Amino acid sequence: MKKKIVEVSTSRDVSEKSSETGTAQRSDLVVWSGGCDSTLIVCQLASKMEKGKILETITVKHHQVSTEKLRMEAISRERMAIFIKAKYGVTIRQTIVCIHSNGNMSPSIGENPQATIWLAAVIPYLTSHLNIHFGYIKDDYGRKGKADFIKTFGHMAEYRDLKDVKIVFDLERMDKKTVLKELSDLEVPDNCMWWCEYPKADPEGYVSTDLFTSCGKCEPCVTHNGGGEVASMLR
Numbered sequence: 001m002k003k004k005i006v007e008v009s010t011s012r013d014v015s016e017k018s019s020e021t022g023t024a025q026r027s028d029l030v031v032w033s034g035g036c037d038s039t040l041i042v043c044q045l046a047s048k049m050e051k052g053k054i055l056e057t058i059t060v061k062h063h064q065v066s067t068e069k070l071r072m073e074a075i076s077r078e079r080m081a082i083f084i085k086a087k088y089g090v091t092i093r094q095t096i097v098c099i100h101s102n103g104n105m106s107p108s109i110g111e112n113p114q115a116t117i118w119l120a121a122v123i124p125y126l127t128s129h130l131n132i133h134f135g136y137i138k139d140d141y142g143r144k145g146k147a148d149f150i151k152t153f154g155h156m157a158e159y160r161d162l163k164d165v166k167i168v169f170d171l172e173r174m175d176k177k178t179v180l181k182e183l184s185d186l187e188v189p190d191n192c193m194w195w196c197e198y199p200k201a202d203p204e205g206y207v208s209t210d211l212f213t214s215c216g217k218c219e220p221c222v223t224h225n226g227g228g229e230v231a232s233m234l235r
């Protein structure tokens with residue numbers, strides 16, 4: 001029987017698998033935007049690693065997201081890398097895929113383009129014998145659903161002749177509140193993450209190192225209760 005190229009599991013399955021003897025050396029790669037969910041995965045993995053090790057991450061910088069948001073995500077990831085290094089002695093290595101477009105066309109909105117951008121952008125950077133971690137949480141697989149996401153990923157991995165790639169949905173059983181609680185338990189400072197879609201200039205210079213502040217109105221801001229509750233949970 002043909003061996004499956006892509007398997008799917010939770011993080012628990014992966015740790016069980018890695019304790020087996022005789023299996024190929026596997027590596028981890030976190031698809032990391034700098035939002036709460038993928039940042040939690042980065043922190044969880046780093047907390048289980050030996051000091052001096054490197055955790056690989058990949059980010060997609062695409063103009064579908066506002067320049068301000070991209071900037072704040074980048075700042076947040078840098079802060080997180082410093083936090084992880086200080087707390088766990090693990091180095092976060094970032095690969096940032098930049099997709100530029102200077103034509104008249106933009107990705108359409110409302111047909112799940114974001115997931116396709118990330119899928120298409122990360123595939124060329126993958127290796128065989130890899131655990132690739134996606135920060136999807138409960139009910140968060142995009143419009144097409146989990147099965148279609150896995151199927152699409154599998155076809156692309158097959159086209160690349162990749163072997164033994166495991167998609168890990170570490171957080172698929174968590175809701176946002178649980179993610180925030182886990183981040184709080186790991187003592188992740190709230191300025192190590194960014195979620196607002198439309199950051200606005202910070203007129204009062206409240207945080208002098210930040211260029212922008214959350215709008216408080218976009219969907220992620222509302223989901224995260226305008227930042228106030230999140231900030232208080234994380235401090």
Ligand SMILES: [Zn+2]
Nearest residue numbers: 196215218221
């Ligand atoms: Zn916002």
